[in-house]
Amino acid sequence: MSLQKRIYREIQDKTIFTNAQQYAFEYMDTVFDRNIYPTKKALQSLSNFEEQLPADSTEAKAVLTFLNTYGAPATLPTTGGRYFGFVSGGALPIGIAAKSLATFWDQAPAMHVLSPIGSQLEAVVENWLQELFCLPTSTVAGFVSGTSTANLCGLSAARFRILEKLDWNVNKKGLFNAPKIRIVTGRHAHATILKAIGILGFGIENIEWVDVDDQGRIIADSIPILDDKTILILQAGNVNSGAFDDFENICAKAREANAWVHIDGAFGLWAGAVAKLKHLTKGMEQASSWAVDGHKTLNTPYDCGIVLCTDKEALKSSLHMSGSYIVESKERDGMFYTPEMSRRARIIELWAVMKYLGREGIDEMIYTMHLRAQQFSSEIQRIKGFKVLNEVVFNQVIVQCESDKTTTEVLSKIQELRECWVGGSTWFEKKIIRVSVCSWATTEDDITRSTISFKKALAQVKLSFKNNKN
Numbered sequence: 001m002s003l004q005k006r007i008y009r010e011i012q013d014k015t016i017f018t019n020a021q022q023y024a025f026e027y028m029d030t031v032f033d034r035n036i037y038p039t040k041k042a043l044q045s046l047s048n049f050e051e052q053l054p055a056d057s058t059e060a061k062a063v064l065t066f067l068n069t070y071g072a073p074a075t076l077p078t079t080g081g082r083y084f085g086f087v088s089g090g091a092l093p094i095g096i097a098a099k100s101l102a103t104f105w106d107q108a109p110a111m112h113v114l115s116p117i118g119s120q121l122e123a124v125v126e127n128w129l130q131e132l133f134c135l136p137t138s139t140v141a142g143f144v145s146g147t148s149t150a151n152l153c154g155l156s157a158a159r160f161r162i163l164e165k166l167d168w169n170v171n172k173k174g175l176f177n178a179p180k181i182r183i184v185t186g187r188h189a190h191a192t193i194l195k196a197i198g199i200l201g202f203g204i205e206n207i208e209w210v211d212v213d214d215q216g217r218i219i220a221d222s223i224p225i226l227d228d229k230t231i232l233i234l235q236a237g238n239v240n241s242g243a244f245d246d247f248e249n250i251c252a253k254a255r256e257a258n259a260w261v262h263i264d265g266a267f268g269l270w271a272g273a274v275a276k277l278k279h280l281t282k283g284m285e286q287a288s289s290w291a292v293d294g295h296k297t298l299n300t301p302y303d304c305g306i307v308l309c310t311d312k313e314a315l316k317s318s319l320h321m322s323g324s325y326i327v328e329s330k331e332r333d334g335m336f337y338t339p340e341m342s343r344r345a346r347i348i349e350l351w352a353v354m355k356y357l358g359r360e361g362i363d364e365m366i367y368t369m370h371l372r373a374q375q376f377s378s379e380i381q382r383i384k385g386f387k388v389l390n391e392v393v394f395n396q397v398i399v400q401c402e403s404d405k406t407t408t409e410v411l412s413k414i415q416e417l418r419e420c421w422v423g424g425s426t427w428f429e430k431k432i433i434r435v436s437v438c439s440w441a442t443t444e445d446d447i448t449r450s451t452i453s454f455k456k457a458l459a460q461v462k463l464s465f466k467n468n469k470n
């Protein structure tokens with residue numbers, strides 16, 4: 001049978017699709033209570049994938065079974081309730097379902113003619129976001145893979161606009177001999193900001209660093225004098241402490257100086273959509289560009305970031321492309337707002353999640369994450385030997401033991417116990433355990449089970465220290 005005939009047959013009989021669904025359902029049913037990290041055996045079994053590219057084709061059903069058998073056990077249950085590593089959002093069922101349906105559609109909303117539905121949803125969600133975050137009506141959105149790319153796009157729009165005002169078209173003339181752009185940011189800027197600064201040719205060594213306070217917030221009085229050649233990069237949600245820069249004060253200052261303000265709000269920008277947390281982002285609407293993720297706090301499936309920019313012309317010009325075969329329409333052509341031409345229609349699950357939750361649901365889900373983070377903080381502080389170093393203003397908790405050595409050992413013990421998963425970091429040169437509550441799924445019981453695991457880990461580490469001494 002020819003390959004094409006076989007493929008048609010797979011579509012007709014649907015077995016691989018029902019199998020995939022069955023595997024997916026089994027996964028979903030066990031994810032809340034399974035091992036929080038793959039077992040040694042599961043990790044070893046990954047070696048099954050190490051083979052030469054097969055010479056002959058394989059039965060589709062066998063490919064899927066193989067993937068499920070060795071792949072599923074080596075996943076991390078970030079969609080469960082006790083994964084607090086990095087800042088990994090969960091995934092709402094409606095997002096997964098909409099994404100699954102859209103997988104069959106396989107749309108690429110580069111241009112309206114290529115995907116009217118993708119184009120329409122991008123236009124609608126752009127408005128929703130602008131209203132939800134109370135941003136200026138001129139704000140446009142580009143739907144990208146994550147905040148890394150969103151930061152890059154926001155800063156490239158800034159680069160375009162600042163140089164254009166100086167009569168320098170960066171697309172044509174490049175950066176060699178261009179007027180110098182100043183980059184001002186806090187010492188706790190996220191690594192992806194530095195990456196973007198590198199890619200855009202600003203040079204990390206040229207950054208004018210601003211000191212931060214004990215929560216990681218930029219000290220407003222330490223900001224150098226700004227001007228219209230400056231990009232000031234602020235943060236909504238410090239990746240360790242969850243702290244927010246003082247936008248109200250700082251953005252007003254920047255505006256007076258005509259500086260461009262970009263806000264990295266990967267997970268924290270969503271505080272602006274929560275009635276009781278809104279004070280954290282007060283004044284952020286005065287910036288010129290923002291980067292935010294759907295896949296963290298909002299709990300869309302992965303691969304969902306957004307760049308927002310008040311200067312449509314600058315964003316589009318900085319990401320511009322043209323070609324004889326491109327069909328520009330009166331409707332939205334998504335590729336003009338993103339670095340990619342072809343990209344999957346991630347807007348579909350973002351739209352679905354926002355429609356499903358509505359304003360009230362977004363508020364409730366995110367505020368609940370905050371309450372759970374506070375619960376974690378108060379429970380852990382009641383256990384002798386643990387300290388919380390940050391003000392738990394949002395969803396992040398920084399935990400420390402009495403010495404770096406203890407913190408490090410307790411962290412690996414917690415990971416070994418596999419009741420919950422947390423990662424480590426450093427905070428003002430001290431080792432810390434970093435807890436990020438970022439999933440709709442985390443219950444009060446999940447938090448308590450996790451703090452009990454912290455307690456157990458500490459007791460075991462102490463015991464091993466004692467035994468080593470004797």
Ligand SMILES: *Cc1c(COP(=O)(O)O)cnc(C)c1O
Nearest residue numbers: 087146147148190192239266293
């Ligand atoms: C996660 C994160 C990023 C990077 O976002 P991705 O979606 O992983 O690309 C940037 N800044 C902050 C503050 C983050 O937490």
